[in-house]
Amino acid sequence: MHISQNDRLFILKALKEDIRIDGRNPFDSRKVTVTLGLHNASATVSMGSTRVTTTIVPVLDAPFPDRPNEGTLRFNAEYSPMASSEFEGGRHSEAGMEMIRLLEQVLRNSRAVDREALCVLAGQKVWHLDVNVTVLDHAGNLTDACLLSAVAALMVFRRPEVEINTSNSGSGVARTLVLSPAVREPLPLSLHQLPLSTTFALFGAGESIVIDPTSREEAAASGVVTIIVNTNSDICAIRKASGVGIPLAQVQRLMHLASNRASEMMQDLKEVLQQHEASRVSSRVRRHASAPQQLGATSRSVNMLPPNDISATVQPYQLQEQDSGSGEETSSGEDDMSVGNPVRMIASSAEGVPISSHAQEAQYQEAALQHILTGGRSQRKAAPVDRPVASKKTAIGLQKEPQIDLDFLEGDTDPEKDVLDMRKALQTKNKQWQA
Amino acid sequence: MVCVGDRIDTDMQEGFLRGHGTQVLDGQLVATECGLVERVNKLVSVRPLRQRYSAALGDIVIGRVTEVAGKRWRLDIGARQEVSLQLSSVDLPGGAQRRRTAEDEIKMRTIFKEGDLLSAEVQSLHADGSIALHTRSAKYGKLTGGDLLYVPAALVKRQKHHFTNLTTMGITMILGCNGMVWLAPTHEGSSAAASSTSAPEQTAAKAPASAAEREAVSKAANAVRLLASLSMNISPASLLNVCKVCAERGVQAKDMLTASFIGAMLEEESQQRLQTSL
Amino acid sequence: MEFVTPEGLRRDGRRPKELRQLKCEVGVFPHADGSATFNIGNTQVIATVFGPRVADSRGESSTDRAIVKCAYSESHFAAGSRRQRKGRGDRRTAELASTVRKALEETILVELFPKAQIDLGIQVLQADGSVLAACINAAMLAVADAGIPMRDMIAATTVGYLESTPLLDINHTERTGNGPELLLALHVNQDKAIIITEEGAVNPETLEGMAELAEQGCKAVGKFLRQSLLEHIQRHATVRGLTVK
Numbered sequence: 001m002h003i004s005q006n007d008r009l010f011i012l013k014a015l016k017e018d019i020r021i022d023g024r025n026p027f028d029s030r031k032v033t034v035t036l037g038l039h040n041a042s043a044t045v046s047m048g049s050t051r052v053t054t055t056i057v058p059v060l061d062a063p064f065p066d067r068p069n070e071g072t073l074r075f076n077a078e079y080s081p082m083a084s085s086e087f088e089g090g091r092h093s094e095a096g097m098e099m100i101r102l103l104e105q106v107l108r109n110s111r112a113v114d115r116e117a118l119c120v121l122a123g124q125k126v127w128h129l130d131v132n133v134t135v136l137d138h139a140g141n142l143t144d145a146c147l148l149s150a151v152a153a154l155m156v157f158r159r160p161e162v163e164i165n166t167s168n169s170g171s172g173v174a175r176t177l178v179l180s181p182a183v184r185e186p187l188p189l190s191l192h193q194l195p196l197s198t199t200f201a202l203f204g205a206g207e208s209i210v211i212d213p214t215s216r217e218e219a220a221a222s223g224v225v226t227i228i229v230n231t232n233s234d235i236c237a238i239r240k241a242s243g244v245g246i247p248l249a250q251v252q253r254l255m256h257l258a259s260n261r262a263s264e265m266m267q268d269l270k271e272v273l274q275q276h277e278a279s280r281v282s283s284r285v286r287r288h289a290s291a292p293q294q295l296g297a298t299s300r301s302v303n304m305l306p307p308n309d310i311s312a313t314v315q316p317y318q319l320q321e322q323d324s325g326s327g328e329e330t331s332s333g334e335d336d337m338s339v340g341n342p343v344r345m346i347a348s349s350a351e352g353v354p355i356s357s358h359a360q361e362a363q364y365q366e367a368a369l370q371h372i373l374t375g376g377r378s379q380r381k382a383a384p385v386d387r388p389v390a391s392k393k394t395a396i397g398l399q400k401e402p403q404i405d406l407d408f409l410e411g412d413t414d415p416e417k418d419v420l421d422m423r424k425a426l427q428t429k430n431k432q433w434q435a
Numbered sequence: 436m437v438c439v440g441d442r443i444d445t446d447m448q449e450g451f452l453r454g455h456g457t458q459v460l461d462g463q464l465v466a467t468e469c470g471l472v473e474r475v476n477k478l479v480s481v482r483p484l485r486q487r488y489s490a491a492l493g494d495i496v497i498g499r500v501t502e503v504a505g506k507r508w509r510l511d512i513g514a515r516q517e518v519s520l521q522l523s524s525v526d527l528p529g530g531a532q533r534r535r536t537a538e539d540e541i542k543m544r545t546i547f548k549e550g551d552l553l554s555a556e557v558q559s560l561h562a563d564g565s566i567a568l569h570t571r572s573a574k575y576g577k578l579t580g581g582d583l584l585y586v587p588a589a590l591v592k593r594q595k596h597h598f599t600n601l602t603t604m605g606i607t608m609i610l611g612c613n614g615m616v617w618l619a620p621t622h623e624g625s626s627a628a629a630s631s632t633s634a635p636e637q638t639a640a641k642a643p644a645s646a647a648e649r650e651a652v653s654k655a656a657n658a659v660r661l662l663a664s665l666s667m668n669i670s671p672a673s674l675l676n677v678c679k680v681c682a683e684r685g686v687q688a689k690d691m692l693t694a695s696f697i698g699a700m701l702e703e704e705s706q707q708r709l710q711t712s713l
Numbered sequence: 714m715e716f717v718t719p720e721g722l723r724r725d726g727r728r729p730k731e732l733r734q735l736k737c738e739v740g741v742f743p744h745a746d747g748s749a750t751f752n753i754g755n756t757q758v759i760a761t762v763f764g765p766r767v768a769d770s771r772g773e774s775s776t777d778r779a780i781v782k783c784a785y786s787e788s789h790f791a792a793g794s795r796r797q798r799k800g801r802g803d804r805r806t807a808e809l810a811s812t813v814r815k816a817l818e819e820t821i822l823v824e825l826f827p828k829a830q831i832d833l834g835i836q837v838l839q840a841d842g843s844v845l846a847a848c849i850n851a852a853m854l855a856v857a858d859a860g861i862p863m864r865d866m867i868a869a870t871t872v873g874y875l876e877s878t879p880l881l882d883i884n885h886t887e888r889t890g891n892g893p894e895l896l897l898a899l900h901v902n903q904d905k906a907i908i909i910t911e912e913g914a915v916n917p918e919t920l921e922g923m924a925e926l927a928e929q930g931c932k933a934v935g936k937f938l939r940q941s942l943l944e945h946i947q948r949h950a951t952v953r954g955l956t957v958k
Contacts, residue, residue, distance in 0.1 A: 094811060101808050105912055193914065206905070225909070235920050238895075238911035242815035245905025248924050255917050436946055438939045439857055440865040440902035456862060458822070460903070467822060467862035469942045471950060484949050486860030487746050487765065515829060517767045563776075564827060590953075666952045 001086050001219040011220040015208040022048075022214060029212040029261060030141075032148070034269060036156045036276045043152035047212065049139035052146050054153040055132050060162070060178065063119070063126040071118025071126040075103045077133045077146065084138035084215070098241075099133070099146055106147065106195045106228055106237050107131075113154060114190035120162045125176050127159055140214035143226050143239075147197045148265065155194070155273055158186035185284070195236040196265050197228040198258035206246040211257065225251075227258035231266055285427060437466040437481060445479060454480025488514045488588035488613040490566045494557045495597040497578065497611035498568070500547050506540055508547055510555075510568065512613045513588070517565035520547075524558060524569035552578045554609055554617065574598055578609075580644060581619025582656045586663040588614035592670065599671045604651045604678065608671060616669065618655050620648035650688055654678060657691040661700060664692075676703075716875040716890055724886055725754075732870070732882045732930060735937045737851070739858045739945040745834075747859025751851035754884060755841035760851035762859045764831035779826035781818040783833040785810035785848070791840040793885070810835070813848050816869070816898050816908050820853065822862045831861065842884035843871045849898050849908070850934060857942055867907060868935035869898035872927040874915060879923045881930045895920070897927035901935030904928075 011021055018026055030048035037043065042055040063070060079087045079096035087093055107113060118127040131153065133146050161184040165175045201213035202223035213221060223243020228236040235255060240246075437443060443464040445451050453459060456468040457480060466472075470483035490496065490512070498510035498518065508520045522535050525546060547553060554575050555568040570576050597610045600621055609617040644652070658677035662669050680703050681688075686696050717723055727733070733754030742748040747762035768774030785806050789795055813835060821831065833855070835848045846869035853867050873883035875892040883894065893913030899906055911920065 094807070097804050097807055098811070101804060110914060230914060234914040234916050235911060236914050238909050240906065240909040241812055243819065245819065245900050245903065245907045247904055248906055248928055251906065251909065251924065252921060255920070259917070436943060436950070438866065438942050439863045467864065468860055469857045469946055470860070471946070483860035484946055485747070485858060515765045515826065517828070666949055668953065
């Protein structure tokens with residue numbers, strides 16, 4: 001980024017009096033916000049206006065021949081022109097490559113992620129994790145934001161459970177089946193180190209130093225130093241790869257500041273993760289109590305599946321449409337009966353469901369939640385397990401199947417209360433189911 | 436003799452002028468290059484052994500045309516800066532003294548085109564540091580029918596005469612300050628350079644050199660190469676000296692660059708220096 | 714694998730604070746503006762410099778300073794086993810080239826040459842640890858040979874930490890110990906650190922010790938480089954008949 005001489009001089013002059021152009025003190029960082037994706041594979045970090053997203057995509061495939069027991073981590077950093085006019089398109093910008101090298105060094109070469117734990121079947125199948133860091137908005141200090149989002153994504157990521165089935169095949173090759181999250185809870189990664197970085201900008205001949213520079217400050221700076229510290233207060237990496245020279249004594253001081261900032265950031269990150277975990281658990285509950293849904297717009301029949309014999313078909317979630325020409329007396333609310341939950345049918349343990357994208361699942365989950373919370377008049381058409389839903393105001397001829405017993409539901413049409421009741425109901429059903 | 440970062444002693448003088456190759460740090464004069472300290476009155480500078488040629492006003496240089504651009508030619512003289520020869524700085528054929536018209540601009544290639552070698556003088560430096568040359572004299576202009584050598588620019592000192600006629604050998608030598616040396620057989624009645632004022636037909640009609648002329652030129656060229664390899668200064672005198680030694684020992688032109696002759700030259704040189712120092 | 718014996722000797726017989734043997738030669742390629750070779754132990758690097766010259770591309774050139782470019786290449790026979798891939802053009806070599814470039818960019822007085830370009834070429838002949846440090850040292854010698862003015866002498870060295878001992882100037886075998894590694898490039902007269910890269914988890918006190926050792930190492934290398942340059946000038950000045958005051 002280019003800034004005018006005037007701007008540069010102004011920034012330097014202000015720094016001599018310990019004032020920064022955005023009003024911060026030299027050693028203040030911008031506010032950091034971390035948003036975690038509900039489907040457990042992404043983290044978005046905002047530091048002031050800088051925004052970076054990291055997504056992790058797991059791929060089950062053969063391992064590298066020289067490391068048959070280890071999974072791999074592949075890093076990709078996308079410094080796209082969307083984020084800043086100084087980035088050219090294409091994948092090989094110098095800054096992007098440096099970022100990839102830094103991530104590889106700190107997260108892969110340092111064995112921060114346990115790669116042996118990613119092994120499914122030695123020599124045949126391991127998890128390859130593609131960690132994609134995308135810079136959405138560049139307002140300075142991409143290093144810290146990228147690393148934080150990568151670490152957050154690794155901490156929130158859950159990899160699917162895999163079952164190995166050696167019985168069926170005649171060839172002797174084991175078949176691996178990826179189990180959907182509805183069957184077995186996916187697992188977190190095994191992380192040995194959680195490195196977080198702090199970037200400093202040096203100005204003039206190195207006498208002024210600030211933490212977490214904005215892009216204008218970076219353009220006016222004469223040097224940049226990044227120090228990466230992990231949770232044990234060990235220094236994981238120092239990168240001063242350019243810029244004006246500084247005395248080594250300064251570096252000690254910077255290490256100390258970086259250590260403090262890293263522990264603060266880790267605190268905040270852990271809080272966000274806890275909150276996220278809580279919401280994940282509650283959505284899991286809903287998922288396990290999922291109901292079969294209705295196929296097709298016209299058929300209002302609900303698949304009735306006896307609880308013990310579940311088919312493995314995945315049925316896409318469809319919001320039932322009102323069939324206006326039916327002539328039947330339906331309350332519009334009734335149509336929203338296909339409440340419930342995503343889609344994924346609970347698979348039997350004998351067959352695995354090919355893993356569909358987390359995005360799809362999230363979509364369904366979220367649609368379901370939305371639906372539960374806002375849709376339909378009669379929300380009490382809760383979805384008990386495996387039972388077709390109906391309302392008390394059932395219209396004649398709508399249903400072709402037996403009524404469900406709604407005796408656990410009572411009362412009036414208060415939506416909020418209905419939701420709470422429903423949750424309670426689901427929980428009890430869930431317990432039944434688990435038992 | 437100093438290295439980069441060494442402090443230069445200025446205690447003896449009260450004030451000093453900072454010259455090339457130095458910088459002031461914390462009130463101390465520090466060298467920025469490795470080389471010898473030169474003190475001329477109050478000017479303190481450091482001269483390195485080797486440096487890419489950096490043009491100064493009045494230097495005579497030899498260069499090759501790389502581009503014919505709008506109203507100027509761009510040349511390569513192996514210098515640090517950009518070099519150009521303006522259309523207004525050359526003599527038009529026919530000796531006309533007039534304002535350059537658009538027609539002249541179109542006909543630029545008839546004067547010099549890409550790949551031509553020419554000798555010129557540094558006229559001025561532009562504001563952005565680039566160099567402007569001129570060939571407004573009979574002795575400058577296109578060079579043909581000779582041998583061009585590249586030597587380190589530092590070995591060519593600024594002298595009174597850069598165009599010399601080595602009558603004993605029958606060749607003309609042009610010592611470019613940028614380290615390019617031109618050797619050509621002397622032609623009767625005209626200077627070594629075919630100046631731009633002569634009509635194109637004349638230059639084309641130059642007869643090819645005879646065997647004797649070629650031998651003389653190659654002898655001189657080898658002498659220059661030898662001097663360059665020994666890092667000795669190149670001047671007409673030193674060249675003639677080498678040729679003299681060569682003649683004394685009956686060495687042929689093709690054997691001048693053998694190790695034995697180079698050794699012999701070194702001996703000569705050291706003896707001469709001993710004599711001068713005594 | 715043991716890296717430091719109880720008597721305090723390393724696998725190659727050095728003491729922990731000992732540098733390997735240094736050797737260099739300045740002005741090896743007469744055609745380049747500046748050139749040099751630098752050997753530290755078994756690591757051998759050649760560097761050449763062209764420039765300052767007119768920038769090739771107007772778009773890249775800067776009106777107030779020279780741009781510095783670096784082309785880095787490792788020979789196929791440089792490492793222990795013949796390299797399968799090209800020795801340049803991949804991410805790792807791009808990073809190495811970029812580091813050498815930035816180190817020299819900060820050292821050369823680029824403001825003196827507007828619109829110019831300085832080209833560095835680095836060729837690694839033998840890689841036995843501390844390769845990047847050797848490249849920086851070789852590049853500095855080449856730049857000095859080319860007569861390009863510099864702020865200060867830059868010298869680089871690496872320090873490792875194995876078996877609770879900081880080790881100066883690690884070689885390839887010691888690198889395989891996967892301990893923390895620190896590279897320091899220092900302006901030796903002004904005591905300013907230009908490049909600091911540390912990899913591997915290490916606690917701050919240990920790092921302090923490593924940094925101190927690295928500083929001493931850089932100063933020792935700097936002394937050697939200075940000595941070599943002065944000898945080179947001495948030799949040539951004598952031949953040219955220039956007197957030394």
